[in-house]
């Protein structure tokens with residue numbers, strides 16, 4: 001994946017972007033020196049228009065990504081072009097403004113654009129760091145398999161608990177119902193485990209936190225140490241074994257979800273910032289034509 005974004009077609013879009021930068025710098029260096037460079041000169045308008053077209057095209061990637069039937073190039077090719085031309089955009093716009101900034105909507109557009117680009121760089125970093133995970137996540141493989149295995153363990157645990165006193169059934173059922181995977185974006189990224197379980201304590205039942213199935217396993221170990229009868233002890237040991245396997249599977253599932261959340265969360269900056277940029281750009285262009 002990272003190979004194809006960065007090196008796509010022997011760095012084709014890196015060369016296109018460098019060519020664009022070189023042409024813009026050359027035109028900037030050769031322009032008429034009578035007026036200080038700014039967005040209002042002929043070159044300023046040209047570079048501004050080029051920048052605005054690039055931004056609209058970059059934002060169009062959100063649409064292109066979802067058109068699976070389109071024949072206009074591969075998504076990888078588009079993404080490679082997106083990254084390199086998105087980076088070239090910074091230079092084009094800086095030259096457009098003649099390196100002039102102020103407390104105005106023009107500079108707001110520039111700042112938003114830089115934030116979009118920075119979030120884009122973070123996205124590429126994530127893609128390079130976790131390319132395999134991303135592919136696995138994309139296909140949804142692994143995830144459903146883990147869930148199936150956990151279901152299977154749950155079913156077996158219920159069966160074993162059926163042959164034990166009522167408290168065990170409650171432990172297993174509540175442990176299943178109160179196991180939490182996912183949750184808020186932050187809970188997913190932090191990989192926090194907010195699971196609970198209902199423990200039989202004397203004649204009562206108490207709800208306790210059960211991260212890593214720890215509380216349920218401790219309770220079982222305690223009962224096991226008190227158990228006199230070999231058959232019951234064997235069933236308890238089987239339950240403990242099942243819960244330990246479940247703990248491992250849940251850990252993998254949470255890690256999987258955590259990675260996918262990280263791979264997605266940056267888009268919650270990239271995309272809304274792009275929308276804000278488009279809005280600021282429209283205001284910039286309209287005010288320029290109204291007041292200039």
Ligand code: HEM
Nearest residue numbers: 039040048049051052097100101102106107109110113288
């Ligand atoms: C059709 C596209 C565009 C046109 C016609 C245009 C036009 C202009 C004009 C006439 C100016 C001079 C205004 C002044 O000095 O007060 C200007 C300045 C500027 N433009 Fe654009 N522009 C365009 C696209 C963009 C884009 C895409 C960006 C950045 C995202 C941008 C950012 C700026 C900045 C930062 C300035 C300098 C503001 C300052 O001097 O304080 N422009 N633009």
Ligand code: HEM
Nearest residue numbers: 055058059061062083086087113116117120121123124274
């Ligand atoms: C002003 C410039 C930019 C705009 C307006 C823009 C806008 C967008 C939009 C709308 C998407 C589609 C997201 C979606 O709908 O899922 C996207 C995707 C993406 N952008 Fe940008 N982008 C810009 C610059 C950049 C830059 C400079 C980089 C990298 C250095 C970058 C990296 C990415 C990546 C990696 C994706 C792919 C996300 C995915 O397929 O999961 N972008 N961008």
